[in-house]
Amino acid sequence: MTSLPDYKNDPEAYEIEERSRPDEMLMLEVAGEMAVESLENTYNVAVLDLCCGTGLSLERIINHPNISCAVGVDICQPYLDFAKRKYEQCRLKPTFILGDAVSVKLPREQWDVIMLASAYHHIEHERKVEFLNRVHYLLNNSGYAIIAENILPEYEESNTKEYAHAVKLFYTEVLTTAKQKNPNLPDYVASLIQRVAQYGYDGDYEYKVSLSLLLRDLAKARLQIVTQKRVWPKDESKLGKGGNYVFKVCCL
Numbered sequence: 001m002t003s004l005p006d007y008k009n010d011p012e013a014y015e016i017e018e019r020s021r022p023d024e025m026l027m028l029e030v031a032g033e034m035a036v037e038s039l040e041n042t043y044n045v046a047v048l049d050l051c052c053g054t055g056l057s058l059e060r061i062i063n064h065p066n067i068s069c070a071v072g073v074d075i076c077q078p079y080l081d082f083a084k085r086k087y088e089q090c091r092l093k094p095t096f097i098l099g100d101a102v103s104v105k106l107p108r109e110q111w112d113v114i115m116l117a118s119a120y121h122h123i124e125h126e127r128k129v130e131f132l133n134r135v136h137y138l139l140n141n142s143g144y145a146i147i148a149e150n151i152l153p154e155y156e157e158s159n160t161k162e163y164a165h166a167v168k169l170f171y172t173e174v175l176t177t178a179k180q181k182n183p184n185l186p187d188y189v190a191s192l193i194q195r196v197a198q199y200g201y202d203g204d205y206e207y208k209v210s211l212s213l214l215l216r217d218l219a220k221a222r223l224q225i226v227t228q229k230r231v232w233p234k235d236e237s238k239l240g241k242g243g244n245y246v247f248k249v250c251c252l
């Protein structure tokens with residue numbers, strides 16, 4: 001049991017937590033830029049956002065004129081209700097579907113752009129490759145998936161102590177960055193960030209991995225990296241290969 005406030009199923013708390021994290025906002029910004037790049041010179045683009053949450057990962061692309069269809073999938077109804085309200089006034093209203101991103105039935109089989117922003121680390125370890133296989137299946141021949149991920153510093157896969165240490169290092173750096181940007185970061189917000197770390201320690205809801213494990217899973221799913229950017233932190237002195245990354249991938 002923990003006394004930390006929770007953001008799971010609470011869209012307002014989730015958005016407060018995310019928007020107070022410069023590391024996360026930067027990652028979403030770069031993911032949006034990479035997605036927009038993939039939209040240029042392609043028309044009637046169909047966009048799928050798996051694990052779309054409150055809709056943050058669609059914000060930077062939804063108004064692009066080349067998009068004709070946008071669908072978001074999430075398992076949390078309160079998040080989807082929030083996302084629906086957010087996009088009520090948009091030219092193109094996304095369709096939001098409640099379901100498991102690994103198995104949910106979708107309105108079409110082929111997508112031009114698939115957004116996976118903090119999606120892969122929410123899928124349990126034993127289903128990660130199945131999840132990426134599905135992304136491979138759903139991407140059309142010329143399509144791209146944009147993967148924005150929080151990557152832990154390297155640790156030995158089955159070593160729970162090393163894993164917990166990697167989670168601790170990662171979230172210490174997240175909090176340091178948030179406090180550098182806002183020295184008056186409210187305790188409530190700091191506690192929300194600590195709650196994310198707690199899910200990681202508990203092996204519940206958060207299943208983050210290191211770069212080498214993500215790269216291994218992408219290869220297993222025959223997804224090829226076209227672009228790889230580490231957007232935070234600035235150098236490798238604190239987290240080694242850990243940090244926030246954005247990948248553009250296509251089918252092999």
Ligand SMILES: C[S@@+](CC[C@H](N)C(=O)[O-])C[C@H]1O[C@@H](n2cnc3c(N)ncnc32)[C@H](O)[C@@H]1O
Pocket residue numbers: 018028050051052053054055056057073074075076079099100101102116117118119122123
């Ligand atoms: C960290 S949030 C990311 C939300 C959004 N993409 C963003 O960047 O803000 C992860 C989301 O994954 C959802 N989720 C977790 N497991 C899922 C699953 N099996 N299928 C669909 N969504 C899932 C959660 O409800 C949550 O909204």
